[in-house]
Amino acid sequence: MVGAVLTQNTAWTNVERAIANLRAAKALSATRILAAPIETLAQRLMPAGYFNVKARRLRNFCEWYLAAGEYRGLRRWDTARLRAGLLSVNGVGPETADDILLYAFHRPVFVIDAYTRRILSRLGLAAGDETYESLRRHIEQDLAQGINDEQALVNVYNEYHALIVRHGKEVCRTRPRCEFCVLRAGCPAAAA
DNA sequence: ACCCAGGGTCATA
DNA sequence: TATGACCATGGG
Numbered sequence: 208m209v210g211a212v213l214t215q216n217t218a219w220t221n222v223e224r225a226i227a228n229l230r231a232a233k234a235l236s237a238t239r240i241l242a243a244p245i246e247t248l249a250q251r252l253m254p255a256g257y258f259n260v261k262a263r264r265l266r267n268f269c270e271w272y273l274a275a276g277e278y279r280g281l282r283r284w285d286t287a288r289l290r291a292g293l294l295s296v297n298g299v300g301p302e303t304a305d306d307i308l309l310y311a312f313h314r315p316v317f318v319i320d321a322y323t324r325r326i327l328s329r330l331g332l333a334a335g336d337e338t339y340e341s342l343r344r345h346i347e348q349d350l351a352q353g354i355n356d357e358q359a360l361v362n363v364y365n366e367y368h369a370l371i372v373r374h375g376k377e378v379c380r381t382r383p384r385c386e387f388c389v390l391r392a393g394c395p396a397a398a399a
Numbered sequence: 400a401c402c403c404a405g406g407g408t409c410a411t412a
Numbered sequence: 413t414a415t416g417a418c419c420a421t422g423g424g
Contacts, residue, residue, distance in 0.1 A: 212406095214404090214405055214406090215405085215406040216404065216406045216407085217406085217420090217421080217422095218405085218421090219404085219405070220404095220422075220423080221404080221422055222405095224421095224422090225421095253420085253421070254421060255421070256404090256419080256420040256422080257406095257418095257421080258420070259419075259420085260407085260408090260420090264407085297407090297408080300406060300408085301406090302405075302407090303406070303407080306405080320406090321404085321405065321406085322405060323405085368405090372405055376403095376404085380402095380403080
């Protein structure tokens with residue numbers, strides 16, 4: 208959950224350093240994060256970038272998390288309520304909320320990130336101007352075909368998104384370089 | 400000396 | 413509601 212907040216627009220390797228700092232200071236828990244002075248927290252988050260912003264966001268999240276009864280309390284919330292709760296925290300947007308829902312609470316929610324948008328766009332499966340929600344529902348409905356077991360669905364969303372992240376950097380950011388992209392076979396610009 | 404990384408919020412018009 | 417500024421480090 209901490210990683211979900213720290214990885215906002217940030218390379219995961221930098222997030223790992225920040226988490227290592229928290230761990231080394233024995234400050235990797237909601238109460239410990241709230242106990243430290245915010246300047247100290249920000250200092251520990253420095254490798255992850257945006258450290259002043261993220262220190263505030265982590266605190267906001269931890270306050271909500273403790274007030275909501277931590278994992279033991281939250282795990283009994285239905286997914287819609289849990290998602291609304293996460294989104295009510297200043298600093299937690301749709302992607303961060305869904306990261307937490309899928310990877311921490313094992314809920315059947317597909318995470319839409321920059322890589323997902325880019326890949327779908329390259330494949331001609333999305334125009335690029337879709338809202339987060341519409342794109343999410345579309346993919347969820349598509350991937351859920353033939354799967355009736357909830358746990359199996361979580362596994363599919365988990366693995367599918369993980370693969371997108373793992374290979375996302377191999378997809379060219381701009382169309383002009385599309386001929387070098389791993390998706391060239393399905394890329395409209397490459398065919399042109 | 401660039402560009403980029405698994406976003407989100409806030410101030411404008 | 414729709415853009416744009418802003419946040420800031422580390423690797424390529």
